[in-house]
Amino acid sequence: MDHLKSIEYLKSSYNKRICQIADERKAGKKLVGTFCLFVPDEIILAAGADRTILCGGRNDTVSIAEQYLPRNICPLVKSSFGSIVNDGCSGVRSCSHFSMVDLIVAENTCDSKKKMYEILASHVPTYIIDLPQRPDSPEALQYFLQELEKFKSRMEQLTGNRITAEQLKKEIRSSNETRKLFHKLYALRKKDPAPISGVDMLTILQKQYFLSPEELKKSLKLLVDEVENVRPEGTHRPRIMISGCPMSAGNTKVPEIIESKGGVIVVEESCTGTRSFWDPVDESKDPMLALAERYIRIPCSCMSPNERRIENILELSRDFKVDGVIYYTLQFCHGYNIEKYKVQQALKKAGIPMLFVETDYSNSDVEQIGLRVDAFMEMLS
Ligand code: BJ8
Numbered sequence: 001m002d003h004l005k006s007i008e009y010l011k012s013s014y015n016k017r018i019c020q021i022a023d024e025r026k027a028g029k030k031l032v033g034t035f036c037l038f039v040p041d042e043i044i045l046a047a048g049a050d051r052t053i054l055c056g057g058r059n060d061t062v063s064i065a066e067q068y069l070p071r072n073i074c075p076l077v078k079s080s081f082g083s084i085v086n087d088g089c090s091g092v093r094s095c096s097h098f099s100m101v102d103l104i105v106a107e108n109t110c111d112s113k114k115k116m117y118e119i120l121a122s123h124v125p126t127y128i129i130d131l132p133q134r135p136d137s138p139e140a141l142q143y144f145l146q147e148l149e150k151f152k153s154r155m156e157q158l159t160g161n162r163i164t165a166e167q168l169k170k171e172i173r174s175s176n177e178t179r180k181l182f183h184k185l186y187a188l189r190k191k192d193p194a195p196i197s198g199v200d201m202l203t204i205l206q207k208q209y210f211l212s213p214e215e216l217k218k219s220l221k222l223l224v225d226e227v228e229n230v231r232p233e234g235t236h237r238p239r240i241m242i243s244g245c246p247m248s249a250g251n252t253k254v255p256e257i258i259e260s261k262g263g264v265i266v267v268e269e270s271c272t273g274t275r276s277f278w279d280p281v282d283e284s285k286d287p288m289l290a291l292a293e294r295y296i297r298i299p300c301s302c303m304s305p306n307e308r309r310i311e312n313i314l315e316l317s318r319d320f321k322v323d324g325v326i327y328y329t330l331q332f333c334h335g336y337n338i339e340k341y342k343v344q345q346a347l348k349k350a351g352i353p354m355l356f357v358e359t360d361y362s363n364s365d366v367e368q369i370g371l372r373v374d375a376f377m378e379m380l381s
Helices: 005-011 014-026 041-046 075-085 111-120 138-159 165-188 198-207 213-228 253-260 287-296 307-319 334-350 366-380
Strands: 031-034 050-053 103-107 126-129 239-244 264-269 324-330 354-359
Touching: 005 198, 005 213, 014 031, 014 050, 031 041, 041 050, 041 138, 041 165, 041 287, 075 111, 103 111, 103 138, 111 126, 126 138, 138 287, 165 213, 165 287, 198 213, 198 253, 198 264, 239 253, 239 307, 239 334, 253 264, 253 324, 253 354, 253 366, 264 307, 307 334, 324 334, 324 366, 334 354, 354 366
Parallel strands: 031 050, 031 103, 103 126, 239 264, 239 324, 324 354
Antiparallel strands: none
């Protein structure tokens, strides 16, 4: 697969972005940290604040978190918490985006996150958006809308800026432009052979909530231009969909194994994937209502029932002509682990093979996963 210059640029964007955030904060701009797709960026940006993602994908901060949290919870929760409370060797919180946030905006989704946020609040100011978990009821939408209104007020209080409908509409338009660019990129991934690897794609998916919205759009445009001109050599390789838990920055283990064993990831049904950009916000409606309607529809496994996720998986499998699905979960993520059964049944009915991989952030299972993925690829070839 061709070497993509825009991906190399993205890989080296960390320090530049950290300096940008530090300069903004010196000038009085507030930085908000988030963990989850259910928190609408549009409201944060309309208040004149910046935002960054706090989800951890690194293994080295897990042991720090285990001084506070049980060992047997999801590594994403532990890694994120460990990164935030990390004191570093100098006794002060390390100089990274984790240490610069003025307010954490969290959300009530899975139990591990909910309870972790309660402890986190004694380290960093934390605001929680409550999330109704039966998304299709009319009461749920009204409740979520009220929660977003309260969140809007909290952002106004943080920044001292009033959030106008015009400002919200502007941010909605801008986010929809980003979503369209992602759609363009994903449309190119429908080609066979695929013009971009899943590992490269993960780089941009992981950076999407870390880069500034302008920088993200610029990078996506460059990437679309570059990928449009890629003329992939070689023949068909097994086309894989990854479906399940998100893969936060620092965690690329399973995609690397899949692509080293001859497969190519062509689509991700994940929060580091289609769930992050698939649906636009309706620009013709009242902006707060449109945001509530769009965000409550995210098919996270914390929602019940969550048939929309199964429908999406089947639709994406067809659209991207996948040969097989790798159902990826993090250890102790009960929602995605349990939902595997229904996904497996639906894929079986559709005649699409599935491999289940449950893992953590350590490298102890790399060899074992490699053997299983190898056998799966052989079966698909
Ligand atoms: S919208 S997937 S980003 S909650 S992996 S911490 S669910 S135990 S990250 Fe998520 Fe929002 Fe849902 Fe997406 Fe819990 Fe599972 Fe861990 Fe998870």
